[in-house]
Amino acid sequence: MTQPEKDEKILRTFITVYCKKEHGTEExxxxxxxxxxxxxxxxxxxxxxxxxxxxxxxVHCxxxxxxxxxxxxxxxxxxxxILRGRLDLLWHYFF
Ligand code: SF4
Ligand SMILES: [Zn+2]
Structure with missing residues (x-):
């Protein structure tokens, strides 16, 4: 996987987890x-x-x-x- 592909996967995963938790949505x-x-x-x-x-x-665009x-x-x-034990997804935070 290239760095941009990894970044995209992480972004999607984190935003989906966040939305489900904070906004109670499936989509x-x-x-x-x-x-x-x-x-x-x-x-x-x-x-x-x-x-x-x-x-x-x-740069921080x-x-x-x-x-x-x-x-x-x-x-x-x-x-x-982290609480779910998904440390594999946390090799870095985005920001
Ligand atoms: S913050 Fe930097 S590394 Fe990230 S997309 Fe913008 S220019 Fe590229
Ligand atoms: Zn949301």
């Missing part, structure tokens, strides 16, 4: 869909090659409002995944 709610779309779009347009993990990125959202999502979903 992603509109807000979380919006964040996921935004993040996938950033990923696609990432100017760095090779791409670092976003959390180690010197996200708008502040989205960066704040994704940070919250990664933190809350990360805690849930």
């Amino acid at each position: 992603l709610c509109d807000d979380c869909c919006d964040v996921l779309d935004y993040a996938l779009n950033r990923l696609k347009k990432c100017p760095l090659d090779p791409k670092p993990m976003c959390k180690n990125c010197p 996200y708008k502040p409002e989205y960066r704040a959202k994704i940070k919250t999502i990664m933190k809350k979903a990360g805690i849930t995944l």
Whole structure:
């Protein structure tokens, strides 16, 4: 798997876990869909090659409002995944 593919998988997993827990939905709610779309779009347009993990990125291309959202999502979903013993998914947080 390439780094962008890994990043996409992590983003989808974390946002899905977060939405289910915080918004009680089976499918992603509109807000979380919006964040996921935004993040996938950033990923696609990432100017760095090779791409670092976003959390180690010197550019930080996200708008502040989205960066704040994704940070919250990664933190809350990360805690849930730790509690479920899914340490395999936590080799890094995104932000
Ligand atoms: S934050 Fe950095 S690594 Fe992540 S997508 Fe934007 S430019 Fe690329
Ligand atoms: Zn949601």
